[in-house]
Amino acid sequence: MAHCGGSPEASVHYVVGAIASAPEDPEPYTVLAELWRAKPAELSELTRDADSLRTVLAQSYIRFLQDDMDGAALAIGAVTGVQPDIAWGRAPWFGDARFLGTVSADALAEAAMRTMDYGHDLDTESMRERFRPWFHAIEVVSARRPSPEPLAKMAILLRTCGLVDASFALCDQADSIERIMLTEVVRAGTWRKVGDPEQTVAAFERALALDPANWSLYLDLADVRAEQGDFTAAVHLVDRALKLAPAELTLRAAGAAYRARLTGSPAALSELIELAQQLPNDSYRDLLIDHACAGPDLPAELVAAARRMQDR
Incomplete structure (x- = not known):
C-alpha cells in the first residue's frame, strides 16, 4: 500500500488493474493476499459492490482465500461474462487443485452460465483459447461429482464455444446418471446449432415426454x-x-x-x-x-x- 498512499481502495484498484493486464501472472494475487491478511475488514467492505467489474474480480480471489470456492467461481463467471476477451480463467487459483477439488458442480455450472450472460460471440478460435481453463474445470468437476442438471448447463457453454461433440458427450454423461428434461433441451439446442431440424425435434419431443x-x-x-x-x-x-x-x-x-x-x-x-x-x-x-x-x-x-x- 506504500505506493498508494496507504489506501486499501487505491491498492485494490492498482492490483486488480494488474490482474486484468495479465490474469496468469501470480504476483498481483500475492499482493492481494497480503492486503487481505493485513486489512481483511477493509477489503471485505470494498468488495461488497457487485456492480463494479474490478471489485467482483477482487472478490473472486478473496472468496478463494476464504475457502469459499463456490463464491469464487460465481464471481469469476460474472467477470468473464462482462469481458470475455480477457482470459480471466488463466488466474492461477482457477486451475488450482484446491479449487477444482472443492468447487461444487452446481456452482461451476452457474458460473459457466454467467459467462454467457451478455451474448458475446464465444465460437471463435481466440475465444476457445481463452476459455481453455473453463473446459479443463468442467472436465475435472464433471468427473469428480457428476450430476445431471449441472452437466447439462455446462454443456451449454461448450456448445456456445463451438465444442459441439464435447457438448453432446456431456449430455450423454448426464443421461447415464438420470434422464431429465433439461438435458434434452440442451441437446435440442445443440442439434439446432448444427442445423439438423429433425434431430432437434426428436430431442424436444423426448423433453416433452419427460415434462409433458x-x-x-x-x-x-x-x-x-x-x-x-x-x-x-x-x-x-x-x-x-x-x-x-x-x-x-x-x-x-x-x-x-x-x-x-x-x-x-x-x-x-x-x-x-x-x-x-x-x-x-x-x-x-x-x-x-x-x-x-x-x-x-x-x-x-x-x-x-x-x-x-x-x-x-
Missing part, C-alpha cells in the same frame, strides 16, 4: 416446425401449449402469427399487432411478424402496420 406439462417445450417445437415451413404443425403445437397456459403472452403472439401465416387471417394478424407491443424479446417479435406477413392474401394496410412494429 411444460408449455414452453411445445412453443420450442412449434418454432422449429415454423422454421421448416410446417405451419399446420406449428399452429397445432401452440394450441396444445395454450391449453396449459392460456394467458401466456408469448404463446398467444406465436399462435396469432402462425395462424396468420397458415390461413391469411386478418383477425390473427391484428391480434399479433396488438400483442407485439408487449413482447419482451424484440428479435422474436420481428421473427413472428416476418412469418405472419407472409400469409396469403393479407390486407396490405395490416401488413404495413405489422411491419411498422419492427421499426420501433
